[in-house]
Amino acid sequence: MSQIHFVGAGQMAEAIIRAALSRKAVSARDITLADIDPERITRLRERYQLSSTHSEIDALAAADYIVIGVRPQDDIDGVARHIGQYASPQATIISIIAGVTLERLATLFGATRPIVRMIPNTLTDTGYGYSGVVFNQQVEAEPLMPFLESFGKVMLLEERLIDAFTGFAVAGINYVYYFIESLADAGVLSGLSRPQATKVVWENLVGGVEMLKISDKHPRQLMDINNSPAGVGINGLYELNNSDFAAGLQRSVMTAVRRTTELSGH
Ligand SMILES: NC(=O)C1=CN([C@@H]2O[C@H](COP(=O)(O)OP(=O)(O)OC[C@H]3O[C@@H](n4cnc5c(N)ncnc54)[C@H](O)[C@@H]3O)[C@@H](O)[C@H]2O)C=CC1
């Protein structure tokens, strides 16, 4: 099996490791870690029983895939210099850093190196959620796919779309969590208990998606069935329309997309 070395063993690296191990896409002895915070290494090695005995430099030299899990604001230049010094020239770089382009990654890691720019989703443990992925020309995709697909569905993208994908698709689960919280609050406000309200919201959410799949209808058509003339539903929707709900949501996504692009400037 391939050796996978993580540089930056934060939340996202951990989520990837947990999912990849549970789907048996990697084995615990083939995962190695580097982080400026030694506690992160100790904690993840213990938690996931990562048993490699390689030193950090040996691990880097042995790696087939190097996942860069530091943040856009971190010292990416320093990380790249260190990797360039010890990694095999054939090792594939997998950058999960929001906003950092293939062009910049090629400058950092070398124009002949296989590089993947990807933005994983935090739904790693569920089997749901898309990662956005772009390969440069040197990447041999086939052997890499089982690992990439172990922590999210893979959506191959043109690179021009990946910032939009980051702000919309990956940051997008925020809106779902926030919507669930806000709607459950509405249930409590109208008199249901918190557990009752939460059950109803979860069921409506999953049921709504299922209904869209089964019926092959546009959401607006299903809403039409749910709203009788001068009835309960349309009165509620009228109030929601007054709140700028749709445009507020869309402005929020566009702000997240802009922020992704801004971060590439670091
Ligand atoms: N959290 C999320 O929802 C998602 C995050 N991402 C991307 O994943 C990356 C990591 O995000 P998180 O895991 O949330 O951040 P985090 O802050 O939890 O993890 C970053 C880790 O990198 C370490 N680090 C910093 N500088 C380092 C260096 N020079 N050498 C080695 N390690 C270093 C830190 O100590 C920390 O453990 C970011 O670039 C982010 O854009 C991508 C998709 C989703």
Ligand SMILES: O=C(O)[C@@H]1CCC=N1
């Ligand atoms: O906010 C963040 O940094 C990450 C990147 C995309 C979604 N969440």
